[in-house]
Structures are given as C-alpha cells and as structure tokens.
Amino acid sequence: MIHTRLTDLFGIRLPVLGGGMMWLSDAHYVAALARAGALGFITPRSYESLDTLHEALRTCRHASEGHPFGLNITQSRRSEENRMIPAWIDMALEEGVRSFETVGPASRALFERMQNGGGRVIHKCAFIAHALKAQDEGADAVALVGGEAGGHPGTNELPTFVLGALALESQRLHIPLAIGGGIGSGRQIAAALALGADAVVMGTRLLVCEEIWAHEDYKRHLLAQPAEASILALTRTGNPWRVLDNATVQRTRELEAQGATSYPEFGALATGRLGRDNAYLRGDWNTGLLSMGPAIGFAHHIEPVQAVLRRLMAETSMRVADVHARELPLSTLHPA
Ligand SMILES: Cc1cc2nc3c(=O)[nH]c(=O)nc-3n(C[C@H](O)[C@H](O)[C@H](O)COP(=O)(O)O)c2cc1C
Structure with a gap:
C-alpha cells in the first residue's frame, strides 16, 4: 500500500490508474483493476446503448467486491456525439460510481455534474495550460499524458517526464497530479513518485492482461x-x-x-x-x-492484472529502497 494524495482521493491502495481504453475497458477488466488495488475506468462509448452500459456498471460493481471503480468521459470533437454524457454520468452515480476520468474541454459545469453527486474527477490532458484550466474549473486532480501515450496523446509532443517535472516546477498546480504515457515498469513508477507525481496512468502495458477480452x-x-x-x-x-x-x-x-x-x-x-x-x-x-x-516493450507475458501490478509495485519498492541504500551523498552534489 502506498499513500499519495490520489490514493486518498479515490480510496485506492496503489498509485496506479488504468486509463480508459475504448472497446477494452469493460466490466471484467475494470473490476480486476479494482480488486488489485488500482483504479480503472469503464468507457461508455464502447456500449451500443444505455441498457448495455447499465448492465456493465452493475456487473462491474458486483465484481469489484466493494473496491472503487470509475467511468471515463471522453468528450468528442463532434458535439452531437456528446449528447449522452449527462445520462452516462447520472447512471454511473446511481450505480455507486464515484471516480471519473474526463478528457476534452475542462468545464465547471461538467465537473460539478459529477461532484454534486459525490464524485471525484481527474481531468486528463496533454498541456500544462490545460491542466491549470482544469484546476481553475474545479477538477479534483489532473493527469498529464506525454507524447508517448497510446491512443490519442494530443498534439503536445513533450515526453511524460518532461511534462510532469515542468508542471510541478511551475508551482502553479496545487491539486494532485498523475502522469502517464510510456509507463510500464516499476522503475518508472518509482521515478514518477520521486518526481512528485501522486500516481501513474497506464494503458498500453495492461493491454496483454488476461482480463482484456481482445483475441x-x-x-x-x-x-x-x-x-x-x-x-x-x-x-x-x-x-x-x-x-x-x-x-x-x-x-x-x-x-x-x-x-x-x-x-x-x-x-x-x-x-x-x-x-x-x-x-x-x-x-x-x-x-x-x-x-x-x-510501453508495450515492457510486456512479456499474458497474465492476470493482479500479477502484473504486484510485480510492478515490488519493483517500485526495490527502486526506492535502492536509492536509500546508495545513501546518495547530496553534499557532493551541492557543494557549499
Ligand atoms: C487501446 C487503448 C485505447 C484507449 N482509449 C482511450 C479512450 O477511449 N479514452 C481515453 O481517455 N483514453 C484512451 N486511451 C489512453 C489511456 O487511457 C491512457 O491515457 C494511455 O494509454 C496512457 O499511455 P500508455 O498507453 O503509454 O500507458 C487509450 C489507450 C489505449 C492503449
């Protein structure tokens, strides 16, 4: 168990968010993340109707065994495709979902729809300016994804660790921060935590998990x-x-x-x-x-979500312990 502001915010045991993955983040996979101590997000666009989404939320709630799971709200550039967003949010809240990952324009009205029902929102974006806008609009947390991210990484080509470090050094971001894009090893999770991030977002590394339904x-x-x-x-x-x-x-x-x-x-x-x-x-x-x-380069076996996360977290702890064991002589780095 690792405590960060994000594990506290979402009530999870590990500083790991399994970013929503279109077609693949279904009840089975998201519940596996929940049971393993991480947080996954069901992607409502993967469902043909409100009824099938409802069924997935119920199944996930049951299979998560009381652990939190979330809903991904990816806003489309085509406004007609966003008509169902309020209905998805309301249905998820009714089914006990309290964690939301949003993508697209940051707006107070959108965030408040979830927050007024007791939800917590992490807004995912690719530019520090957009993260600051999300903070201003009242998001509970932000996720910054670098150009390495699988899916649609946005038009900012900055790599994940440059983006995360710049955001933290700006000292203007006060809400919890997750970073994602290219992360698939415990070394990187330890580095993200050392950087000052509160969690990582992973997608690609988990594509080969047993619970992912793909062929x-x-x-x-x-x-x-x-x-x-x-x-x-x-x-x-x-x-x-x-x-x-x-x-x-x-x-x-x-x-x-x-x-x-x-x-x-x-x-x-x-x-x-x-x-x-x-x-x-x-x-x-x-x-x-x-x-x-x-991050696919870090995947070597098809195995359950829990086995992957256990190993990643063991590696994370080892890297952190290794830094302590080396007793890095900071005085030589900063001579008087
Ligand atoms: C197969 C796949 C589908 C994705 N679909 C979505 C999506 O529908 N909505 C979204 O917000 N992000 C989506 N993403 C991005 C992930 O949520 C996450 O931000 C990203 O995978 C992190 O970078 P990584 O792939 O390098 O770990 C997708 C990523 C993958 C690999």
Whole structure:
C-alpha cells in the first residue's frame, strides 16, 4: 500500500490508474483493476446503448467486491456525439460510481455534474495550460499524458517526464497530479513518485492482461513487439493517433502522401470499429488503427492484472529502497 494524495482521493491502495481504453475497458477488466488495488475506468462509448452500459456498471460493481471503480468521459470533437454524457454520468452515480476520468474541454459545469453527486474527477490532458484550466474549473486532480501515450496523446509532443517535472516546477498546480504515457515498469513508477507525481496512468502495458477480452493472437503479436513498433498515425489531422505499426498505418501514410489531412478522408481506415472487428475480435493485427504506445516493450507475458501490478509495485519498492541504500551523498552534489 502506498499513500499519495490520489490514493486518498479515490480510496485506492496503489498509485496506479488504468486509463480508459475504448472497446477494452469493460466490466471484467475494470473490476480486476479494482480488486488489485488500482483504479480503472469503464468507457461508455464502447456500449451500443444505455441498457448495455447499465448492465456493465452493475456487473462491474458486483465484481469489484466493494473496491472503487470509475467511468471515463471522453468528450468528442463532434458535439452531437456528446449528447449522452449527462445520462452516462447520472447512471454511473446511481450505480455507486464515484471516480471519473474526463478528457476534452475542462468545464465547471461538467465537473460539478459529477461532484454534486459525490464524485471525484481527474481531468486528463496533454498541456500544462490545460491542466491549470482544469484546476481553475474545479477538477479534483489532473493527469498529464506525454507524447508517448497510446491512443490519442494530443498534439503536445513533450515526453511524460518532461511534462510532469515542468508542471510541478511551475508551482502553479496545487491539486494532485498523475502522469502517464510510456509507463510500464516499476522503475518508472518509482521515478514518477520521486518526481512528485501522486500516481501513474497506464494503458498500453495492461493491454496483454488476461482480463482484456481482445483475441489471444492479437495479444501474442503485441508481446513480440519492441517499443519501436509504436508509431504516430494521422499526424496531419490535428488529432494524432499512437498505434501499432501495421498495414493500415502504412495505407494511411499513402493517403497522406496523396494529400489527405482530415479524418473523413481516411474513411473506414480511421475508425475504431475497424480495429475492434478485425484485431480485437478476430486477431488480425494488420487491420485497423490499434492504440498502442512504446510501453508495450515492457510486456512479456499474458497474465492476470493482479500479477502484473504486484510485480510492478515490488519493483517500485526495490527502486526506492535502492536509492536509500546508495545513501546518495547530496553534499557532493551541492557543494557549499
Ligand atoms: C487501446 C487503448 C485505447 C484507449 N482509449 C482511450 C479512450 O477511449 N479514452 C481515453 O481517455 N483514453 C484512451 N486511451 C489512453 C489511456 O487511457 C491512457 O491515457 C494511455 O494509454 C496512457 O499511455 P500508455 O498507453 O503509454 O500507458 C487509450 C489507450 C489505449 C492503449
């Protein structure tokens, strides 16, 4: 058990947030994170209807065995796709959810909808300016993700540890901070805590967990990937996508070379459903843009969430102990 302002805020045992993952953060996976002491977030966009989302929330509540779990609210750039957000929040609150991860514009009205029902909100973003805006708008905490993050890392290319250190050194951020992007080892968790962060956000490293429903062939393919197999696609659209290098990415690059710059110009290639239907459901890793960051390089086995987190936290403790054992002679670093 490690105490930070974020473990206290969310009532969790480990300083680890399993960031929401479209199609994959279902009740089974999120409940496994909860039982292991971390915090996961169900992604409502993965469900076809309010009824199926409701069913997932109930299942997760039961399977979490009393441990907290959360809901991810990813606001779309297309406003018509955000119509259901109030209904998702209200339903989650009714089902006992008290932890929320938001993405997109930070607004007091959005945060208060959750907070007025007893919820706590961590707002995830890629720029320090956006984190400060979220703080001003009343978010309980912020997560800063670097350009290494799997999925849509935003347009800031700063790496996770530069972003986190700059945010903390600015001394303007007073609410708890998580950092994420590229994190998949205990060494990095220890470094994040040493930096002054209150938790890490992980996505990619957990993709190969047993509880992730994606096809076993897909997970086995991921295990064979080096960190360098993570690349940025659709960079000219203003909404880049960090994914597994595959035939679909190469096809989008050909279209870019022919002048494509907006999502509609890539047609079905740029939809999440293509990857879900081919890679996740059938194991065909070559078809679809498949969110994945370089932290895949830390994954070597398909194993339960709990086993991964236990090992990561043991490594974290070892690294912290190692720093103490070396009794770093600070006086030589700062001569009088
Ligand atoms: C497969 C996958 C799907 C993702 N889907 C979402 C999403 O729907 N909403 C969201 O806020 N973040 C999403 N993310 C980002 C994660 O929540 C998290 O911020 C990110 O994975 C952290 O970086 P890492 O992948 O390097 O660990 C996704 C990431 C992955 C790998």
